[in-house]
Amino acid sequence: MAVIETSDLTKRYGDVVALDSLDLTVREGEVFGFLGPNGAGKSTAINVLLGLLTPTSGSARVLGHDVQSESRAVRRRIGILPEGYSTYDRLTAREHLDYAIAAKAAADDPDTLLDRTGLSPDARDRRVGGYSKGMRQRLALAIALVGDPDLLILDEPSSGLDPSGMADVRELVREEAADGTTVFFSSHLLPAVEAVCDRVGILRDGRLATVDTVDGLRETLRTESTVTLQVDAEPGLDLADIPGVSTVTKGDGELRVTCTDLAAKAPVISRVAAATTVRDVTVDDASLDDLFETVTAAEGATDGRPPEVEA
Amino acid sequence: MTGSVLRVARHDFLNVRRSRLLWGVVAAYALFTVLLVISGATSDITSATQLLVGVTGVTAVVLPVVGIVAGYLAIAGEREDGTITYRLGLPDSRLAVVAGKLLSRGATVVLGLGAGFAVALGLAVAMFGSVDTGVFARFVAISTVFALANAAVAVGLSALASSRARAMTLAGGFYVVGDVLWLVGSGYVVDAVEAVGGVVGVTVSAREAALVTALSPVGAYLEAMELAFAPAEAARAGDAVPWFGVGMLLVWAVAVPAIGYWRFRTAELA
Numbered sequence: 400m401a402v403i404e405t406s407d408l409t410k411r412y413g414d415v416v417a418l419d420s421l422d423l424t425v426r427e428g429e430v431f432g433f434l435g436p437n438g439a440g441k442s443t444a445i446n447v448l449l450g451l452l453t454p455t456s457g458s459a460r461v462l463g464h465d466v467q468s469e470s471r472a473v474r475r476r477i478g479i480l481p482e483g484y485s486t487y488d489r490l491t492a493r494e495h496l497d498y499a500i501a502a503k504a505a506a507d508d509p510d511t512l513l514d515r516t517g518l519s520p521d522a523r524d525r526r527v528g529g530y531s532k533g534m535r536q537r538l539a540l541a542i543a544l545v546g547d548p549d550l551l552i553l554d555e556p557s558s559g560l561d562p563s564g565m566a567d568v569r570e571l572v573r574e575e576a577a578d579g580t581t582v583f584f585s586s587h588l589l590p591a592v593e594a595v596c597d598r599v600g601i602l603r604d605g606r607l608a609t610v611d612t613v614d615g616l617r618e619t620l621r622t623e624s625t626v627t628l629q630v631d632a633e634p635g636l637d638l639a640d641i642p643g644v645s646t647v648t649k650g651d652g653e654l655r656v657t658c659t660d661l662a663a664k665a666p667v668i669s670r671v672a673a674a675t676t677v678r679d680v681t682v683d684d685a686s687l688d689d690l691f692e693t694v695t696a697a698e699g700a701t702d703g704r705p706p707e708v709e710a
Numbered sequence: 711m712t713g714s715v716l717r718v719a720r721h722d723f724l725n726v727r728r729s730r731l732l733w734g735v736v737a738a739y740a741l742f743t744v745l746l747v748i749s750g751a752t753s754d755i756t757s758a759t760q761l762l763v764g765v766t767g768v769t770a771v772v773l774p775v776v777g778i779v780a781g782y783l784a785i786a787g788e789r790e791d792g793t794i795t796y797r798l799g800l801p802d803s804r805l806a807v808v809a810g811k812l813l814s815r816g817a818t819v820v821l822g823l824g825a826g827f828a829v830a831l832g833l834a835v836a837m838f839g840s841v842d843t844g845v846f847a848r849f850v851a852i853s854t855v856f857a858l859a860n861a862a863v864a865v866g867l868s869a870l871a872s873s874r875a876r877a878m879t880l881a882g883g884f885y886v887v888g889d890v891l892w893l894v895g896s897g898y899v900v901d902a903v904e905a906v907g908g909v910v911g912v913t914v915s916a917r918e919a920a921l922v923t924a925l926s927p928v929g930a931y932l933e934a935m936e937l938a939f940a941p942a943e944a945a946r947a948g949d950a951v952p953w954f955g956v957g958m959l960l961v962w963a964v965a966v967p968a969i970g971y972w973r974f975r976t977a978e979l980a
Binding site for chain 1: 714717721724725728729791792793795796798799800801802803976978979980
């Protein structure tokens, strides 16, 4: 069953197309990473799913319910952390959770939820106004977990968190996924997505550039791997006949071989080693960062690298 | 639905209770009534009823401020700071949010005014020896309805506004036009109606002029006050339309929130 299904979903603001005919399917139980540079339309798509924005055309269903006409039914069964989410400065963490638990007619214990997201016990009865950004994020995540939702929609859940906080978020996503919860989360930061996602969708300029597994993405993009060998003498070798080798550059006692097929690396190394003394070998596989740039920078974009800070 | 509305109202009230807003309004209003009573007592006024008649013109300007301050950020403030995504990420309808806000901000006004009126009552008893409880109770009731109508209008305008600044502009505009300018210039409106009536050959009676004056909340309040000071039908001026005034206050209290909700229902909240 599709947990999220959008069909030809479009959102325009005057002449600006924020979301361009998005067709997206997220299956039950999977962890889906929604990637894209800032301004690609990730938050717009998520806000349409949450019923905060009305699409210009097209439709979306979440857990079988139309997001426009049956928004309350959708919101009963999901946990959310949208962009620009804010809690009340004058209320405590416990008061936020009590309200959310009542609204969802759930039976959760606020402390159990806050234990899971790691908000320290002595902060729970203090007003949120005095919290750090990371503490607010931990509270927001606990609120998202209220009522054991069937789907978690998290927009940039790692923003404002330090590395250990980001690891906690990944751990939480894994736990929820293991429990059968479908997780849909957006990010412009790749390591989190690479580490936990079953599938990844990359959004660029409001359009879905690609959807695939992390491994599948590597495969389809045929990303390169670079083998650099430190050699005593430059051998008069021809490596171009090895299948998957694309370019060979020589100089300064170094041989750089780029392979479009990862299987070409081993034959390259053994052939060079047979011809001369190899002092060192470094292998540089394409990371998802490179993939991300390759995909989002396609069609002549000038800068595919996402900024470090989410606005 | 009812449970949802009450939950939103309780939660919002908890938040408002901790803000300086409520206490500021209570303190300002209590201080204001103290000043009024003292200034009344030092003049040649000899009874509490006379004092109340005298202060009605002042409460007509001050009570809307209490109501508007209590209501104008109810929804626009949450849209501005992003807390609306917390509230509407939960399974409550937008109607429940508007209704809950009306309730909680109404309760804020009632509590604030209640404190102010209690202070005034104590002072009046101390200075004049006795207070006509019937007159005082009716004065308090009509004044509270007036302040509540203004609070409801402010919540309605807040639902229309997409930002704090816009809510402020709308609420301020409403206060200036519907209250201050109307108080000063409703005579010109009546003149204009009479002029148009003259062109088409219709004479406007004093009663009809009173109906025109009572169209705005402040005009309606002043008309309704006839009920406080001259409860017997016979004692009232022949052209007074007090119940029309009460009705107009209710119309304002329902119509503006209804329009606000109608726009908020489909508003883009992100």
